[in-house]
Amino acid sequence: MTDRPPAPLLVERIREHARTIPASLAVRAPGGELTMAGLALRAERIAARLREEGCVPGDRVVVLGRPSLAWIEVMFGAGFARCGFAPVSTSLRVDELAGLLGDAGPKLIFADGEFAGQGGCPREITVQLQELDEWIAAGPGVGEPDIPQGDDLFSIIYSSGTTGVPKGIAHTAADRAEFVHGRGRPSLQPGKTSWVATSLYTNLSYLGIFSPLYWGAGISIPERFSVEGFLKACREERISEVGLVPVQVRRILDHPDFDPAALASLEFTMMSGSPVDLAVKRKLVECWPGRIVDAYGSTETGGIATLDIKGDPDKLDTVGKIIPGVEAAILDDDGNRLPTGEVGEIAAVTPRPMTGYFNRDDLTDDATWQDQQGRSFLRTGDVGFIDEDGYLRITGRSKDMIISGGLNIFAVDIEAALIEHPAVLEAAVIAVPSERWGESPHAIVALRQGESATVDKLMAWLSPRLARTSWPVGIDFVDELPRNALGKVLKRELREPFWADHERGVA
Numbered sequence: 001m002t003d004r005p006p007a008p009l010l011v012e013r014i015r016e017h018a019r020t021i022p023a024s025l026a027v028r029a030p031g032g033e034l035t036m037a038g039l040a041l042r043a044e045r046i047a048a049r050l051r052e053e054g055c056v057p058g059d060r061v062v063v064l065g066r067p068s069l070a071w072i073e074v075m076f077g078a079g080f081a082r083c084g085f086a087p088v089s090t091s092l093r094v095d096e097l098a099g100l101l102g103d104a105g106p107k108l109i110f111a112d113g114e115f116a117g118q119g120g121c122p123r124e125i126t127v128q129l130q131e132l133d134e135w136i137a138a139g140p141g142v143g144e145p146d147i148p149q150g151d152d153l154f155s156i157i158y159s160s161g162t163t164g165v166p167k168g169i170a171h172t173a174a175d176r177a178e179f180v181h182g183r184g185r186p187s188l189q190p191g192k193t194s195w196v197a198t199s200l201y202t203n204l205s206y207l208g209i210f211s212p213l214y215w216g217a218g219i220s221i222p223e224r225f226s227v228e229g230f231l232k233a234c235r236e237e238r239i240s241e242v243g244l245v246p247v248q249v250r251r252i253l254d255h256p257d258f259d260p261a262a263l264a265s266l267e268f269t270m271m272s273g274s275p276v277d278l279a280v281k282r283k284l285v286e287c288w289p290g291r292i293v294d295a296y297g298s299t300e301t302g303g304i305a306t307l308d309i310k311g312d313p314d315k316l317d318t319v320g321k322i323i324p325g326v327e328a329a330i331l332d333d334d335g336n337r338l339p340t341g342e343v344g345e346i347a348a349v350t351p352r353p354m355t356g357y358f359n360r361d362d363l364t365d366d367a368t369w370q371d372q373q374g375r376s377f378l379r380t381g382d383v384g385f386i387d388e389d390g391y392l393r394i395t396g397r398s399k400d401m402i403i404s405g406g407l408n409i410f411a412v413d414i415e416a417a418l419i420e421h422p423a424v425l426e427a428a429v430i431a432v433p434s435e436r437w438g439e440s441p442h443a444i445v446a447l448r449q450g451e452s453a454t455v456d457k458l459m460a461w462l463s464p465r466l467a468r469t470s471w472p473v474g475i476d477f478v479d480e481l482p483r484n485a486l487g488k489v490l491k492r493e494l495r496e497p498f499w500a501d502h503e504r505g506v507a
Helices: 010-020 036-052 069-080 094-104 129-137 173-181 203-215 227-236 246-254 278-287 361-366 411-419 455-462 491-499
Strands: 025-029 032-035 060-064 084-087 108-111 126-128 153-158 168-172 193-196 218-220 241-244 268-271 291-298 302-308 327-331 344-349 368-370 376-386 392-397 401-404 407-410 424-434 438-447 475-478
Touching: 010 036, 010 069, 010 173, 010 203, 025 036, 025 069, 032 036, 032 069, 036 069, 036 129, 060 069, 060 094, 069 084, 069 108, 069 129, 094 153, 094 168, 108 129, 126 129, 153 173, 153 203, 168 173, 173 203, 193 203, 193 227, 203 218, 203 241, 227 246, 241 246, 246 278, 327 376, 361 368, 401 424, 401 438, 407 411, 411 424, 411 438, 411 455, 424 491, 455 475
Parallel strands: 025 218, 060 084, 060 108, 084 153, 108 126, 193 218, 193 241, 241 268, 268 291, 438 475
Antiparallel strands: 025 032, 153 168, 291 302, 327 344, 344 376, 368 376, 376 392, 401 407, 424 438
């Protein structure tokens, strides 16, 4: 820790940029673009309108829509109004959406027209993003700007694939500002442009929007990710920085039009969200321009470790060194701290973790481990060890979660849906390797005696019960699932045949 004053908050930084670099690009997105002065003005007008609608600091504002300039404007308007911003996935089932909205308890919802009035998205508190201009125009104008406070609720990021209980990961305005303030880079400054490649409701995109604008750089947001779009943006917009999930990196490297010269403007690339194959890392060392960092952490903890892929070519099988200011602990099954080299669950204490799971103190308590000094570490659910050189290695996952293309898929959700089928006795869902997504869910099913079912019939059963992103890529049938003496399913045994010929196991 340092004795420096608190980092300026994001709202303060945007207002400063509007004064000092008013004509500099702030946002380019489907629907148009804004300068720094334009973004500040729109955010102030939306904030004034939110206050007129009765929003007070701490109220939640939800956005449910595809990438657009209006989406970004609402995000900053909520911050200027000192409201907590909660982006929601557009791919949720109706009941999943209703659960998330019930948990967030939003004062207002901003949604694409197709979602208004659906899935617990009541029309009386819903503003259509396509009608944002009219909604703003009905208000008082700019109004009296509010002064943000560090302890304001700033964002709630909902983890995808919930187990029936929404888990909103809450951060304050100071949490977000302090996290970004210590991570300035030459690629983040006025005149530079960062490309936001991942789904806007994820934490990776949230920081990909927040960080450049905090430092005065602009952001460019495509309607959807495509390799062709990325290559074009690098050529025409001179993209200086990008955050990608590994599946996107693989798609870029494998594309027939890939040419390192096309990415010449890139100064910094961050990969996060899921494990990265050694072969991909090695190829990046050979042909990807600029600095490349593999970042390990979670929305709950923030960054824990980073690997400079070009700077540490002999450590590509790790996720890097622990970030300065972070302390990691490796825990055994009884919560005891393990020494260097021994495998256990990874926990960490970081400078700016989440304030907790929104409305769920019980889940926050479950995720917390305290050391003998009374410091609170957050459990990651990942299993690994710290080697003799201080590099963190991931060997598995204690949370039964599959990370597919950067999206979190909880095995228990798929298992619960399978077990509802009258022919299914028990089911286990594991991660299997996928060239496209890194890993994907695969189900192993034991049927009830005398019952029968086919893969097609079970997939038809799952289709209306799960989001498409959670559908298993395959289903195998067995007589019974392997279990230990305590009756726990031995998923490691189920995984082994699928991962035997791969350089890494599930991580």
